[in-house]
Amino acid sequence: MKRPRILPYVLVAPTLLFVLVFTVLPLGEALVGSLFKLKLNVPKYQHPVFVGLGNFVDLFKDTEFLQVLVNTGLYVLALVPLLLAAALVLAFLVERKLTALSFFRLALFHPTVLPMVSAATIWMFFLTPGYGLWNQGLHLLGYAGPQNWTGNPSLALPALVLVAFWKNVGFMMLFFLAGLQGMDRSVIEAARLDGAGGLRLVTRVILPLIRRQSVFVSTVAFVGAFQTVDHVFVLTQGGPSGTSTLPLYYLWSVRFERLDIGRGDALTVIIIAVLMAFTVANFLVNERHES
């Protein structure tokens, strides 16, 4: 009889333990906590009171939370496709044999190594009305619109998208670059011989070949869009008038500033549920394509 292979499980065990302790158990606690009303700064709610789905119902009735949902939808819909498209284009560009290629790759990648707080602080000065580099650059291109990006209700969220894009596009580019460099060149050559070229070659041959990288990058981009919150703290503090409040910033505010534990737990459950739903759906769609 063959002995069961335990080595793979031993090797995976530390990661599983980490996930159990730092993700599964806290998520379980949040799930249970979300069913109770617990507000540390309100004397009558300082001991948990079972309310079932009451916290969730209150959230979806709250205009502030609904604004956060709208902000999140716009943020993700703007940032993720932009990141994927730009990262792919940049990967194609830096995959070629160019003069000073290493410099360009480094220049595109360097924002990735900065902490988001540092990146946001740099952009805080870029976005300064009047003499900030961003506004001066736009002015040279003929832009005559508002300059106070972080104080304008229509521009605060795009400002956050801009910073997150600048910070992360180099990182996403790396994965696409790895995919392009790992492709079977003979397939590309064969397609060229058959007359495929330009956009057709990219969409019909190259993109399917790097599908796994695309799934990974889109998942990371989507999850990252939810997770990044430092730039909100530095640039807009969720304003003006809540137009740039994103889920994690709202969660921090509810949990640590308003001391509403039950609502904070409910928010955590919603955020995790959305992220898991997207991740699972993304992988299932990819698996269907593969088969």
Place this chain on the structure above:
Amino acid sequence: MKKLALLSSLIVLCLGFAVAAPQTEISLAYPVAVDAPITAMLKGWAQDYMAANPNVKVTLVFSGGYPDVKTAVQTAIQGGAKAPTLAVMLATDVYDLVNAKYVDSLDDLVAQTPDGAAFVKDFLPAYMGNSYYKDKLWSLPFQRSAVVLYYNADLFAASKLRPPRSWDEMAKDAQALTVDGGKTRWGIEIPTENPYWTFQPLAIGAGKNVYTDDITVDFNAREVIDAVQFYIDLSQKYKATPAGVQSSWGTSTQNFAAGKTAMIIHTTGSLAGILKSAKFKVGVMAVPGRKAGTLASVTGGGNLYLTAGHTADERKAAFDFARFLLDPSRVADFSRATGYIPNRFAAQKTAIYKDWLASVPQAADAVAALAAAQPELATQNLNAVKTVFNKYLQSAFNASMSATEAMNAAQKESDQALADYK
């Protein structure tokens, strides 16, 4: 020989124990969000305290700002760990911190100290308003400030203008001093990314503070609405300030020092930084009120809290360290280095402070502004109330709503946020 060796070993062992005698460990969490050499000062004082008290070890924990310190305290306590023994947090957070049992009362420690009562009485009454709740003392003023109007005195003199004494004068002065539609210079800048605090002097100057007590806000009072409209008029009618919300807390002081703005409304805590950078004479005064000759300001800043969950020895050592930090000479020195207003009467009598006043007369103007100051917005469920107020102030400033609509909406939602306390 053997006996000598044994005796020597015993002596060394005893000395070792003496040196390694258990220390009481305390820590101070401090927010560093002001442009001043505060961290170096605090480190120096901590070293001095430990040199004088070798049985106490002091660790300083520096965080980004008041919210970061508050988050760190909560995370520690909720996680079952010990929070920093002392923490500098917003004075106005007292209700939430006490209700959530994150901080301890100081009454017993004051009573145990021989001159405890006199020590507490020496703090400026304007700054003690947020220290008491449920008839107990919860915090001590540490870095307290007020909102003031900084103005370019040389520019005013060259333009033959006097410092404004009313809203009307302030608006017209700002209009006169705006050059090239603000491209070269604005007349006035008021940071409004977190607007409630810089806005409060305008409401107070109109005749009404924005709240009455910890469960009653007055956002839709006629005077408050008029103050919102005045801010809007500064850009719409007088073209003297950039339109809409201005995320300029950090840049407005730089703009002012560089001569790109003739006046700013800002904290006294920026005084030292502004005086260091500006190449012109800087004027400081309380914010002019609506009526001629009236002035308005609002208090602000952080208090020193003793967090919950510490042993009796730690509490005693922490209170002793707090008293050390709040010694009049150190309070005066801190004020001199930062521009924060000295929070003790005894500090204002020290030679350090008097010498500073002699070389920096603006410091006296900053203290004088306190006479016109009313308390900063402080209610139960404070963050929820502030979020609502800020949201609707910004909506009004950005012209998404009229001043009346915005303040009525702010009143309604704030009343809902305070309903649990009534």
